[in-house]
Amino acid sequence: MSRVGKQPVPLADGVEVAIGEDNHIVVKGPRGELRRTFPNGVRFAAGDDRIVVTRASDAGAHRALHGLSRTLLHNMVAGVTEGFTKTLEVQGVGYRAQLQGERLQLALGFSHPVIVDPPEGIAFTVEGPRINVSGIDKEQVGQVAADIRKLRPPEPYKGKGIRYLGERVRRKAGKAGKVGI
Numbered sequence: 001m002s003r004v005g006k007q008p009v010p011l012a013d014g015v016e017v018a019i020g021e022d023n024h025i026v027v028k029g030p031r032g033e034l035r036r037t038f039p040n041g042v043r044f045a046a047g048d049d050r051i052v053v054t055r056a057s058d059a060g061a062h063r064a065l066h067g068l069s070r071t072l073l074h075n076m077v078a079g080v081t082e083g084f085t086k087t088l089e090v091q092g093v094g095y096r097a098q099l100q101g102e103r104l105q106l107a108l109g110f111s112h113p114v115i116v117d118p119p120e121g122i123a124f125t126v127e128g129p130r131i132n133v134s135g136i137d138k139e140q141v142g143q144v145a146a147d148i149r150k151l152r153p154p155e156p157y158k159g160k161g162i163r164y165l166g167e168r169v170r171r172k173a174g175k176a177g178k179v180g181i
Contacts, residue, residue: 005066008050009074012081017051019044025073029080032121032136036076042069079136086145088131089167092160095152097126104131108152108162116148130165 011017018026023038038044041062045052053070055062078084090097096107104116104124118124122144125132133145145164154161154169163169 003067005053005055005070007070008047008052009070009077011049011051011077015077015081017046017077019046025076027073027076027080029077031080031083034076034080034137036072038069038072039065041065044073075138079138083134083136084138084141085132085134086141087165088133088145088148089163089165090129090131090161091154091163092158095129095160095162097129097131099124099126104148106148106151106162109160114151116151119144131162 012029015027015029018028020026023040023042023044025036025038025044027034041056041059042065043054043056045054051073053066053073055066075084090106090108092109094107095109098105100115102118102124104118104126106114106116108114116124119140121137122133122135122140125134131148133141133148135141135144149162149164152161154163154167156170156172157174159169159171
């Protein structure tokens with residue numbers, strides 16, 4: 001049995017979970033509402049302040065979905081109570097980020113500024129060279145952060161670009177140059 005899938009999902013105060021037909025689950029909390037339809041190979045049972053995830057059989061496909069479904073449900077509950085944040089760093093001479101209303105304007109060494117519109121449910125904040133991407137859907141927060149990083153990924157010679165907070169970029173030595181002439 002899946003170690004992750006066996007653990008019940010605890011529900012915080014103020015979180016309501018509605019389990020509908022075809023494994024359609026709606027989670028409502030203080031920060032908003034999330035919906036997701038889960039595969040038929042897993043079953044959800046709501047109890048006292050927790051939800052238990054079980055699988056239909058020991059078939060390989062059902063075993064694979066057991067832990068995944070429990071983790072996705074846990075992320076939904078955590079998202080509507082606390083929310084998720086990814087932090088990016090902008091490094092490089094002349095590289096900067098600033099907000100224009102809700103939109104993110106980036107100067108990344110191109111001939112034009114790059115404007116990023118936040119999707120529904122995502123908010124940007126800028127603190128110096130750091131960009132915070134926050135929202136209630138963990139998958140969406142990670143995808144928006146990855147899309148921003150993809151605009152100018154960190155390069156290995158000078159380290160310039162957009163990187164995740166704490167990301168280590170392997171540096172290369174570059175050319176030897178004219179030494180000893």
